[in-house]
Amino acid sequence: MKTIIGAVCALALSVAAVTGAHAAYPERPITLVIGYTAGGPTDVVGRFLAQGLEKELGQTVVVENRPGANAVVALQYVRRAPADGYTLYLGSSGTLSIEPVYKKRVEFDVLKDLTPVGLVASYPYLLVVPGSSPYKTTQELIEGAKNSPQGLSYASAGNGAVNHLAGEWFSSATQTNMTHIPYKGDSAAIADLSGGRVDMAFLSVIAATPLMESGRMRALALAARAPSVVAPGLDTVENEAGIEGFAAEPWNGVLAPAGLPEDVTLKLNQAINNVMSTEEAKAKLLTLGQTPFSGTPEDFAKHIETQTENWRTLIDTAGIERID
16 A cells, blocks of 8 residues: 555656646747748748747747758758757748648658647738739739730749749639749749739739839739738739639748647747737738737647648649659
């Protein structure tokens, strides 16, 4: 009997020690790993989030940029880190939901190798044409594509980018002939689009706005599920073109290595939601053409799952060739 009582007491003390350790989290600086270079939209949002988390958690949050392979380099680094809450990953829709279904082979499984912690932000794309384009509405663009012998061209940031797949979705759903022109990033695509060498593209608000203000580019519709404050006055592609559910809305969220303790996950999730629900966050993100996008860890996991299946279905339906 004494042995049993002793074992029970030891177990209780062990559980208490673990609980106490988690309750004290964080006890040292946290690293937020970003898979893109400094200065880009994801990096800017990540640094804003890191500053907010420092206030919420009472610890330093260090941003570490590890660019490469569409942010997969950073993902692989984080998935191999200890699941203790001190190494986090700010992931994006392209890496988490498109990469696994667009590539023939990937060396990670998002929901098995990582713990979804919290959604952060989303930013809808705009359907844009050159300022010199004869098309003033989405319907005019569609009719132009149908009536043009060679069809129209659309630019993207590269094969597998959100705006590449959005263009394929638009072409497939409207039954128009569209030629994909991939570039190495949005900057090169924007140069040719604004110069009238490409007919259309899906671009972020922050990328398109300066050229729209100068008259070198015109927005026809918002590629989102609903009108947004980031593009006042614009209706959605879904309403304009009659494409049910059409949305090209990249998003970001924080993940950790698989096996992160539930109490640490929930503490981080609450801190992220607190940061991104402030008026300061809304104002900051608005300058980037983004909006806060929050929820529970379960919401985030479901979002990843749903988005991945949506892109998989699109790739299969549109007959988009997968790459190695």
